[in-house]
Amino acid sequence: MSIEGLLKEQFAENREIIQALLDDGSQADAEYTIEHHFSSTNFDRLEKAAVDAFKLGFEVNDAEEMELEDGSIIFCFDAIANHALEADLLDKACEQLMILAQKQKVDYDGWGTFFVGDEEDLDDEEGEEEEF
Numbered sequence: 001m002s003i004e005g006l007l008k009e010q011f012a013e014n015r016e017i018i019q020a021l022l023d024d025g026s027q028a029d030a031e032y033t034i035e036h037h038f039s040s041t042n043f044d045r046l047e048k049a050a051v052d053a054f055k056l057g058f059e060v061n062d063a064e065e066m067e068l069e070d071g072s073i074i075f076c077f078d079a080i081a082n083h084a085l086e087a088d089l090l091d092k093a094c095e096q097l098m099i100l101a102q103k104q105k106v107d108y109d110g111w112g113t114f115f116v117g118d119e120e121d122l123d124d125e126e127g128e129e130e131e132f
Contacts (some may be wrong), residue, residue: 003102007095013110014090021085021115030116032085036097037109039066039076046075049104053079056096076109085113 001009022028036058040046043063050060058079066074079097083089094111101108 003098006098010094010098010110011087011091014094015087017111017113018085018087018090021113024115025117026085027116028085030085031082032113032116034081034083034090034093034111034113035078036080036093036111037076037078038097038101038106039074039109040106041072041074042106043075045104045106046077049100049106050077050079052100052104053097056100057081058093058097 036053038046038049038053040049046063050063054060056079058081061078061080063075063077066076068074081093090111094108098108
């Protein structure tokens with residue numbers, strides 16, 4: 001699929017995720033930690049993508065090695081930003097990062113964040129947060 005088609009799908013998904021968070025009661029005006037996920041079987045390519053993401057202003061965590069169900073190994077990292085849960089901000093970040101991923105020949109695996117609400121809304125017994 002072309003980058004334009006992928007971006008169109010991602011932008012629609014951005015809006016769906018935002019709406020799901022808000023429908024569940026997450027705070028509309030909160031600052032969110034947005035984690036954009038990258039992966040590759042080639043560590044060198046992934047490392048170059050991490051450097052490029054850092055140059056774009058994202059915080060980048062250390063790459064991790066993961067074993068998939070079929071036994072193959074991939075490497076992954078997150079490019080992290082903190083901002084409001086606004087479609088325009090997410091669209092801009094996704095576009096930058098998807099183009100970066102295409103350039104470096106790594107996979108952009110979407111983004112995630114955590115529910116932000118009153119502490120009473122969190123499941124105190126298990127101490128878990130809900131990730132989207």
